[in-house]
Amino acid sequence: MKLSQNFLNDLGAIATIIEAVKPQTDDNILEIGPGRGAITQGFIENGNCISAIELDENLVDYLKTRYGNSNLRIKRGDILKTDLSTYGRNIRLVGNLPYHISSPILFHVSKFSKYVRDAHFMLQREVVNRMVARPGESSYGRLSVMLQYHWTMEKLFDLSPKSFLPSPKVWSSVIRMIPRKNHDFAASDYDYFESIVADAFSQRRKMLKSSLKKIIDYNDIAAAGINPTLRAENLSVTNFVDLANKTLPKNNSRF
Numbered sequence: 001m002k003l004s005q006n007f008l009n010d011l012g013a014i015a016t017i018i019e020a021v022k023p024q025t026d027d028n029i030l031e032i033g034p035g036r037g038a039i040t041q042g043f044i045e046n047g048n049c050i051s052a053i054e055l056d057e058n059l060v061d062y063l064k065t066r067y068g069n070s071n072l073r074i075k076r077g078d079i080l081k082t083d084l085s086t087y088g089r090n091i092r093l094v095g096n097l098p099y100h101i102s103s104p105i106l107f108h109v110s111k112f113s114k115y116v117r118d119a120h121f122m123l124q125r126e127v128v129n130r131m132v133a134r135p136g137e138s139s140y141g142r143l144s145v146m147l148q149y150h151w152t153m154e155k156l157f158d159l160s161p162k163s164f165l166p167s168p169k170v171w172s173s174v175i176r177m178i179p180r181k182n183h184d185f186a187a188s189d190y191d192y193f194e195s196i197v198a199d200a201f202s203q204r205r206k207m208l209k210s211s212l213k214k215i216i217d218y219n220d221i222a223a224a225g226i227n228p229t230l231r232a233e234n235l236s237v238t239n240f241v242d243l244a245n246k247t248l249p250k251n252n253s254r255f
Contacts, residue, residue: 007096008038008122008159008164009164014041014042015042016157017094018043018046020120020176021120023048025046027090028051028087028091029043029049029050029091029094030050030051030053031051032079032093032094032121033055033095033096034054034074036063037063039094039096043094044071047071050072051073052073052074053082054077055076055077060076079105080104084115085115090116092118093119097121097122097123099168102124103127106121106131110147110151113151113179113180118176119177119178120156120174120177122173124170125170126139128173128175129155129173131148132154135239136234140233141233146197149237149241150179153175154176157173159171159173159174186241187244189248192244192248193241195215196212196240196244199211199212199215200235204231204232206231208229209221224242224243225242226239
């Protein structure tokens, strides 16, 4: 294999994942990185048609040989360069995401959240803990805020290293992600909101008045109803959106 990967081979874990997804026969399922087809097999046995994107050419050939003319439609491609809208609507995403690029994949998938019904991903447990972290928790950070803006998320269960071959050095977790279809805290300018979150957490131990001083004046932070002496970890997603909306430059010339 060209790429360093850890393949799920625990039949009990696979069954638990399929049960968590609760696939229906007419679901629009898209698997990211099917590997050797451990989860793929579960969906096929359930009677589902499943699409899959796999970067490794050897694995694509392996899966085509293994499943032949079954209900699997596999495409060789890079998920980070894939337009998910081409897969239709109400997509049900599944996958054991490559741990070394899990964050870029999550951010990319978030761009297409309006086309997605839900997502069930396996990720490094530490990453999942960051994704679902709440304000004030040590794991709460940029990843937490940006993903919680797009999704409601629930950590479902953990998987030990023994569930994979070869065994990784870390535990894994399965997370369920459901898009926020009707935003009750939409950012007026998403790029500006994103820049505030990035700057605020770039120096997370500093107060907002220091970490955001390049883009927002102290008085403007206070006028937005946010205490400038707070740290990024103290602000909720709605706080960040509110701060962005109330301090957005009028000329909006890229801040």
